Amino acid sequence: MISWLIGGESPSWDYLRDLFQDVENAAVYVNSSNVVEVVKVSDLSPFHSQVTVLIHPMNVKFLRPIFIKLKGYVTFPLARLRDVRELVERRNWRAIEYYHDWEFMGSWILYDCEDCEEAQRAHLSVDFNDEKAKEMHLEIWKSKNQV
Template identity: 35%
Template sequence: MLSWIVGTKFSSWSEMSDIFADYRNAAVYVDSEDIIQMIKVGEFDDFYTQYSVLLSPSYLKRLRVRYLKMMTYAAFPVFDQEIYESMVYLPKVKGRASYGKVGFEGGWIVYPCEGCQEAQRLHLELHLSAEKQLEILMLHLRR
């Protein structure tokens, strides 16, 4: 049972990797004070189903993903519709967008990447600009 981790301060990517080593897919979401508020784990690799570890981008207004492990994909959130649309039309890239009353709320850019924990960490930890996100994405798409 992983409930003991909720309410604790996020420690490090490597510690989360150890904790979630036995799971195919896992995500850790924190609040503005870096306190873990939600964890999602799953055995299904699909990112677009209700069983996905990816939250709707509307939740990411209050929470931030700090750790993400997807066995067959790498993913990162994008909140600018123009950037989202430019990335989602690249070959092999998929997206999962969320629209609300005011329009585009955000989306996940998802691309195939077997066991790409380092690329995933870079997308989430370094708070990269859209250009850097695209650069990392293009490097992995060329493989």
């Protein structure tokens, strides 16, 4: 269906938004050369699984998400467990944590949000490994929610 994206230059956010307008959940990941490597699409309702379009957070070191659309959620990857634990203390925030032999490998943070395209876009601009990632994500959330 959308295989023509793979191997091509990263399309714009607006192009991807239009392309996936009829899909509930979608994600596009690019490599370090800004070439599309993975496209995931799902019409499963969030009741069943909103994570079907998310890749393992360890892969975010190699494949950067440039577009994510989840019905009713905003999501972003996070590399530090202590930051994950602090963020999920907030109401309507949750984490999908990944481990290998008891070692934390990374996480996707999700929070409830409707019509949050700009917030989603801003969260994806934060570097997965940045020391200040938690603070930057909180600022994005606060600007949307005017806390």
